[in-house]
Amino acid sequence: MxxxxxxxxxxxxxxxxxxxxxxxxxxxxxxxxxxxxxxxxxxxxxxxxxxxxxxxxxxxxxxxxxxxxxxxxxxxxxxxxxxxxxxxxxAWIRGEESAEVVGPWPQRLQILGLGNSAPTPKGGLTAEIVLFRTYQAMLDQPPGALKGKIAVVTQATPRTQDASSYGLIGVQRTQGPLEAAKRGAVGYLVRSISTADTRLPHTGSTAAPGIPAAALATPDAEQLERLAARGKPVTVRLDMSSSVIAxxxxxxxxxxxxxxxxxxxxxxxxxxxxxxxxxxxxxxxxxxxxxxxxxxxxxxxxxxxxxxxxxxxxxxxxxxxxxxxxxxxxxxxxxxxxxxxxxxxxxxxxxxxxxxxxxxxxxxxxxxxxxxxxxxxxxxxxxxxxxxxxxxxxxxxxxxxxxxxxxxxxxxxxxxxxxxxxxxxxxxxxxxxxxxxxxxxxxxxxxxxxxxxxxx
Structure with missing residues (x-):
């Protein structure tokens, strides 16, 4: 029945x-x-x-x-x-992308541009980084504090069964570039919203920030932490292209x-x-x-x-x-x-x-x-x-x-x-x-x- x-x-x-x-x-x-x-x-x-x-x-x-x-x-x-x-x-369309530390210890970085990122100027963008180990630490900076700098946020994503960490940490990808730009940053790098330890960055959309913005592979984010901890200014060069179909x-x-x-x-x-x-x-x-x-x-x-x-x-x-x-x-x-x-x-x-x-x-x-x-x-x-x-x-x-x-x-x-x-x-x-x-x-x-x- x-x-x-x-x-x-x-x-x-x-x-x-x-x-x-x-x-x-x-x-x-x-x-x-x-x-x-x-x-x-x-x-x-x-x-x-x-x-x-x-x-x-x-x-x-x-x-x-x-x-x-x-x-x-x-x-x-x-x-x-x-x-x-x-x-x-x-629709945001990715073009060629690269990133590297140019001083004081030159080396390549693995990145993926974030959806809605602005391209760099022709020939790339070179600037000193300011590194924050938490997103809140960047938000605590007053307007103008990051003028002319590339902001870097390296807060990690915890591994959870219910995906709750994505909602909590994902804001540093979706809103981070916009917040960095408000404080004068000319570029933004964020540790990938990822629980992996591979050298494969993770992309995703962000609010259109008006500045170049990219995700770092998790080992590369940790590498920048080590370089910044040495006390010398770290300079990074970004070269990113993209286009938009309205x-x-x-x-x-x-x-x-x-x-x-x-x-x-x-x-x-x-x-x-x-x-x-x-x-x-x-x-x-x-x-x-x-x-x-x-x-x-x-x-x-x-x-x-x-x-x-x-x-x-x-x-x-x-x-x-x-x-x-x-x-x-x-x-x-x-x-x-x-x-x-x-x-x-x-x-x-x-x-x-x-x-x-x-x-x-x-x-x-x-x-x-x-x-x-x-x-x-x-x-x-x-x-x-x-x-x-x-x-x-x-x-x-x-x-x-x-x-x-x-x-x-x-x-x-x-x-x-x-x-x-x-x-x-x-x-x-x-x-x-x-x-x-x-x-x-x-x-x-x-x-x-x-x-x-x-x-x-």
Missing amino acids: RFLVAAACAAALPAHAQDLTAQSLATEAAAVRDKALSDPTAWRVVESLTSEVGARPVGTPAMARARDWGVATLAALGFENVHVESFTTR AAPAWNVVGEIRGRERPEEVIVVGGHLDSWDPGTGAIDDGAGIAITTAAARIAGQAQRPRRTLRVVMWGSEEQGGSGDEYAKAHADEIARIVVAGESDLGAGRIWRAALPAGSLDHPAMSVFAATVSPLGVLMLREPPKYGGSDIAATIKAGAPFVQFSQDADRYFDLHHSADDTLDKIKPDELAQNVAVWASFLYLTANSDIDFRAAKP
Whole structure:
């Protein structure tokens, strides 16, 4: 007996019949979970994207190839209403970059320019550095204190399972160049927001600072600490080029499995299709694309769902724009979005899940909790705090959302670096993600749960 019948008739059924119905529902959800654990779709999707397209920054020909790849992939997997939603966004394009200590102990430095960085003057920029071991120490400087200097911040990123360090330390990348410029700096170098010890810098966006800004490889940041500690002025030369496309073409790629009874009620999931340029965008966010695409396909194959499952490959997350554009384009259906979810933290195992307040008490979500418990997933009683950058505007407009927390212990070893490649994805961990998402999508799409009506 399907869950729809169980939900409608539970009050009229004797206790034994209700138990049988719950058992049937649990059996169906477990079958979806177990199929996902052995299904190769997610691996094939991320392998195809990283091999056939590779890195795909907005504003480059690779992003157009990614668009075409997304359309072809969704169509080949049997999704319906596959289409492209076009928009334009600002795109920063990296050029040639180099950095070196020119005195008193000349040596090369490994850097990656930050998105939105200004280029150096032609011929480069040479200036003395002022090094701060914490971001707050730089903020404590008064206006003009860094005039003519290159500010260097070397505060390290702690390794955490829940990615909380990124929110705390990431500000020194996103806002640091702007704050340095306010204090008169002519350039900015920041220790990569990374937990790795390799000599591979990690890029990422920053607020447009008007000065050249780059991330240092973590060993190079520590090297500058040692040089500065010797008491002699350290001079660094930066040579960075970049260009900006004010209105670059961009695309959200969409595919659906239409609901058989309530097609207007839509469950929105996905990841972002674009990436930074150093690696091949495997964990960020090829994995998220693969997880949600495979999960929706598996959930929809079990039986045509009552509600519509929609997969979105958002086209400009790294430099921004795709989430806002999606919410704007779908403003008239926000009230019909059952729930939204985004996968954008690599392929580490999901270890914790948060559902909208009160919804864990709904029979379908109780079954979900039981279904994913053998996968090592802990269910929070508290509602989710953050769903993802590409669904943020949709959430703000009123859509309920879920948060499935992945183990981020290794994520910031790889994130935004040349090490973001397919070999870093563990197939069994990828499959665990698919199993969690597929179980949730199946139960949500085939039940009557109203996440808005649930009470804390």
